[in-house]
Amino acid sequence: MTRIIGLISGTSVDGIDAALVDISGTDLDLKVELLAGQTYPYPAELRDSILAVCAGKAISMAELAALDDAIAFSFAQAAQNIQTGHQPAILIGSHGQTVYHRPPQSQGIGKPQSLGYTLQLGRGELIASITGITTVSNFRVADIAIGGHGAPLVPRVDAYLLSHPDEARCIQNLGGIGNVAYIPPRRDNWLEKMRGWDTGPGNSLLDLAVEHLTNGAKKYDEDGKWAATGSPCQSLVEQWLQQDYFHLPPPKSTGRELFGVDYLNQCLKDAGPYQLSPADFLATLTELTAASVVHSYQTFLPQMPQRVFLCGGGSRNLYLKERLQSLLKTIPVLTTDEVGLSGDFKEAIAFAVLAYWRQLDMPGNLPSATGAPHEVLLGEIHPAEK
Numbered sequence: 001m002t003r004i005i006g007l008i009s010g011t012s013v014d015g016i017d018a019a020l021v022d023i024s025g026t027d028l029d030l031k032v033e034l035l036a037g038q039t040y041p042y043p044a045e046l047r048d049s050i051l052a053v054c055a056g057k058a059i060s061m062a063e064l065a066a067l068d069d070a071i072a073f074s075f076a077q078a079a080q081n082i083q084t085g086h087q088p089a090i091l092i093g094s095h096g097q098t099v100y101h102r103p104p105q106s107q108g109i110g111k112p113q114s115l116g117y118t119l120q121l122g123r124g125e126l127i128a129s130i131t132g133i134t135t136v137s138n139f140r141v142a143d144i145a146i147g148g149h150g151a152p153l154v155p156r157v158d159a160y161l162l163s164h165p166d167e168a169r170c171i172q173n174l175g176g177i178g179n180v181a182y183i184p185p186r187r188d189n190w191l192e193k194m195r196g197w198d199t200g201p202g203n204s205l206l207d208l209a210v211e212h213l214t215n216g217a218k219k220y221d222e223d224g225k226w227a228a229t230g231s232p233c234q235s236l237v238e239q240w241l242q243q244d245y246f247h248l249p250p251p252k253s254t255g256r257e258l259f260g261v262d263y264l265n266q267c268l269k270d271a272g273p274y275q276l277s278p279a280d281f282l283a284t285l286t287e288l289t290a291a292s293v294v295h296s297y298q299t300f301l302p303q304m305p306q307r308v309f310l311c312g313g314g315s316r317n318l319y320l321k322e323r324l325q326s327l328l329k330t331i332p333v334l335t336t337d338e339v340g341l342s343g344d345f346k347e348a349i350a351f352a353v354l355a356y357w358r359q360l361d362m363p364g365n366l367p368s369a370t371g372a373p374h375e376v377l378l379g380e381i382h383p384a385e386k
């Protein structure tokens with residue numbers, strides 16, 4: 001049994017998710033016990049700076065260094081807080097904060113036309129130094145260096161924690177960005193038959209729209225209550241579904257660079273002639289989110305899953321969940337919590353597992369999800385000083 005802390009702040013930039021876990025086994029016998037999970041919100045000023053950089057604001061190298069410091073300090077503090085009252089962890093897996101992601105141009109698995117680039121701030125060496133705990137960080141760059149997208153990385157962890165002997169499953173994360181892990185029944189060479197990709201917007205457009213419609217008073221639509229009072233405009237959904245990203249075959253990844261402020265502004269412009277109420281506009285964005293997920297399953301999966309398990313903050317948006325269920329018809333839509341894995345902390349747990357695999361010299365990427373030509377060790381190890 002190894003005690004590990006997993007840390008991530010995702011594309012919603014709402015705060016640092018920290019998970020304290022005990023891990024045993026390695027792959028099919030992998031077991032994770034969540035001892036504590038907590039989200040530590042960023043100080044408002046830090047969040048605003050991160051969002052501005054994500055939206056393309058130019059900053060100086062000095063500002064970049066200060067941002068990296070601030071994020072690393074916040075991550076280190078989250079690690080210290082999460083283990084209060086517990087036996088200390090011996091390892092930290094820290095994803096950091098993505099501030100830029102450029103997917104590679106590719107023509108399928110192992111066929112990159114141009115390399116991707118990704119930048120996560122909150123350097124691991126500083127987290128190791130502050131906490132005194134060996135820290136693995138910078139997980140995405142090794143996959144990108146061999147031509148992969150460096151994302152999504154969670155599918156390999158999903159495979160070992162959520163596969164089923166007889167059932168094809170989709171694990172659908174609805175964070176700022178949505179991503180899916182398709183897990184076929186656990187037979188023959190099931191791992192090679194897995195698929196994974198970023199489906200497009202999760203909550204990013206919805207959150208930006210709520211902020212816009214309330215002049216910043218609200219950051220998200222709690223439980224999807226506001227959107228649920230509106231009706232989606234189908235013609236707009238059809239129009240928006242024509243967007244290139246939704247038709248790009250996997251492997252594929254994306255971020256706030258595409259589904260961010262400029263994208264929302266274009267949606268607002270497109271919606272102008274329809275004179276939608278705020279609730280109708282939110283319902284229409286929700287429908288786009290749900291339809292883009294289901295459309296991608298219908299288009300790119302070898303077969304539809306037997307059950308879909310949601311995770312990430314969007315799984316709490318009951319209207320979005322209802323729309324997914326309606327579009328998926330008879331395929332039950334559940335949450336990963338219903339099969340014993342916290343949907344709120346699954347990503348943080350995954351980075352604890354990825355750090356654990358890195359220490360064991362086990363690969364962390366799933367080439368069919370990232371598009372890399374082969375498996376590779378993920379993450380850089382920063383040993384704590386003795």
Ligand SMILES: Nc1ncnc2c1ncn2[C@@H]1O[C@H](COP(=O)(O)OP(=O)(O)OP(=O)(O)O)[C@@H](O)[C@H]1O
Binds near residue numbers: 173347
């Ligand atoms: N009760 C709720 N009702 C509706 N939406 C919610 C609720 N709780 C959380 N959310 C949504 O979930 C978002 C946060 O989700 P999550 O923390 O999974 O994203 P993330 O990890 O930052 O993103 P990613 O997975 O893309 O990296 C919030 O910004 C909000 O939009």
Ligand SMILES: CC(=O)N[C@H]1[C@@H]2OC[C@@H](O2)[C@@H](O)[C@@H]1O[C@H](C)C(=O)O
Binds near residue numbers: 151155254
């Ligand atoms: C570059 C980056 O940070 N990508 C995130 C983002 O947030 C969701 C989706 O886009 C996913 O591909 C990825 O995160 C999760 C943790 C992953 O790698 O599986």
